[in-house]
Amino acid sequence: MKTISKLPLLLAAFAFTFTSCESSDDKNEGASGETGKSKYIITVSTGATGVADYLLTADDVSKGSITTAGNGLEQDGTYRYYLSTQNKFFSFLYGQGNPGAVTTYGLTANGDLTKTSNFQAETVQVFAPVNKDIVMVKVPRSGASISYMYKVDAEQSVLTGTVSQDTRLLIGNKNPDLAERAHFTWATQVGDKVFMPYMKINGIAPDTFGTRHADSTWVAVYSYPDLKLEKVIKDNRTSYLGAYFTNGLFQDEKGDAYGFSGAIGTANGVVTSTKPSAVIKISKGTTEFDKSYFFNVQEKSGGYKISSTSYISNGKFLLLMYGNAGTNSGAVKLAVADVYNQTFKWVTGMPATLSNATTRYNITTEDGNSAILGVNTPDGNWIYSINGSTAVATQGMKVEGGQITAIQTLKY
Template sequence: MKTISKLSLFLAIIASLLVSCEDSASDQNGEVSGETGKTKYVVTVTTGASGVADYLLTADDVSTGSITTAGNGLEQDGTYRYYLTTQNKFFSFLYGQGNPGAVTTYGLTTAGQLTKTSNFQSETVQVFAPVNKDIVMVKVPRSGASISYMYKVDAEKSLLTGTVQHDTRLLVGNKNPDFAERAHFTWATQVGDKVMMPYMKIAGASPDTFGSRHADSTWVAVYSYPELKLEKVIKDNRTSYLGAYFTNGLFQDENGDAYGFSGAIGTLNGVLTSTKPSAIVKIKKGTTEFDQSYFFNVEQASGGHKISSTSYISKGKFLLLMYGNAGTNTGAVKLAVADVYNKTFKWVTGMPATLTNATTRYNITSEDGNSGILGVNTPDGNWIYSINGTTAVATRGMKVEGGTITAIQKLKY
């Protein structure tokens, strides 16, 4: 591991990030809001049209009514946007597809209006997660260079505060610069005072850069914080890697335990190489090892389906996006609720017969903590749905017109 010097960090800020923060926007009272108890929902929508950016729509209530992009909302700069809400701020990350990206910050005025408060150019990152009052962003190499850059951003000030680099080849035991295989972080999660980063081992070269020769094991790199120093790697052989590209697969619950979700969908040259079941594993609070007494075989419980993406509701209830064709990440989209405490599995009822997709990576928990609220897109229209974590019953809410729902978040004002 190398930690960039103060001079290098200064140059990185100037040359790589080209920080150009805007002054905080203000309402008629001259202030950007703090938390005063009221909730504003932020719904992101993409039209899918070439050259047309994503829209940010806001609503006081998403349980009823309708909303549209026509003459409404904030239009963002550029497509391929990904989102995170932390410290009562809404962050929009532009994926530059090999080019520099951007991080745009939004907040609510005291009148409840969504307004841009900061915007800076950055490297395109594939991982971004809240840690304490910061955001950890990670640029993950997939081929060519092997160095992964980890950036720390003060979430309250939208300001870069540090950069650390790691060689991803070392996480696969590879010190040969001519050997392409490397680790690829799927996401990052704060667990206690550590940052845990699950990863998959990928080929790292054509013809199948993301192909895996090691799809039957689970790895998590454990880093100290704020130093982001690698402390250890923990491994399990009962399922496959956690999460997937751009997909979180590790969550901490209210008790401080962490649960990992594996789709077991690793392939090499288009052929499924994962032979282990799609499953859930556990890391007990205060430990940095997998709990060998815990294993939830979701593939068996679901009748052969595999986990695609996951989000946490509360009290051990997780919302799962799954696909209908066993053994692949294709087929009919299906939603389910898994109770990791009791190892129970329920298919969601009350949904449309055919789903195009659902925003399980970017959704929220209801105010009472009992339900997950997400966007659901279908051939017949797009709606916000609430899914009860206990009964797994879905209730249809607001209709969203003018584009496909990509995320739903909430802020306080």
């Protein structure tokens, strides 16, 4: 994905996404996972002008190597983002202001990756699985203030509904001429509702993503499937959850939701957040932040901030950390945080220098205790497994021909 210079957008350069999809026109026998076999889907960006991302497949990523040279499926268009749900692989084309596309892939009975659907859609900045659907959100950053939420049937790969939200109303603008608005960072299913964290942004160039509200947290709560706004949850112990194109809210197996804040709000390109990078909690069945819970990750890490997050299992999360407090850049490191015990461990066994990693979404191994992700370095790109209990990394398959942008599995 392209690199963005401003800090709230810079974090997106360290994170990547995954998707899965299939068309009702193709009875893809692999979609049901009848054989119980799995295939890894590895997306690779060559970085070359006019060359789209590649989709590679492998039966085992714990060893060996794979290359884009003469291998894989070349996608139509670059700046692709991904999501897996309902045993389908969805690829979203970011149109950079123009309409995009949603391409669906599935596996045949022999485990071959095949395109099964491709439909035109608005370019969206949020896409998340909800029940058997995908909720996609087009989020305005300037000009018009209306955000459009689209429901897509993930099994049929068809649009089933659209709901609009005036993003100025979420921040209580009494003056409709003000450009300031809410900007959704992501969407997460929590119980039978959809929670959408957001940041408040100025909405005016050249400081479009700048904010006067760097030290507060907001989550809009929507009913489902009608996507009706029910309330807004607020807190002021840390900054907004997630970041541009970056999920910051996850539900665990117990039904509790944990929010991750990088505390990276800026004004005119300078970090203005004064609160720590931290984890906060919404207990199961509630629509309020748990005031008794606060996990100061910045303190536990010795001054680092959260860039992106993905869930492993049993309260353990994989974190991509960057820099030091008050800086816009710095060493990128991986860590495992246990939100139940509020413990923090740096990952060991990794290369000394990381360019980026696919931490925004990862695969959890079948035993539920390890995360499999792509790691890109100046010396090469590999797939690693990270143990959630020990935080020890094990190097696996080498990927040649470009940077790893996503890794996921499908059944066939």
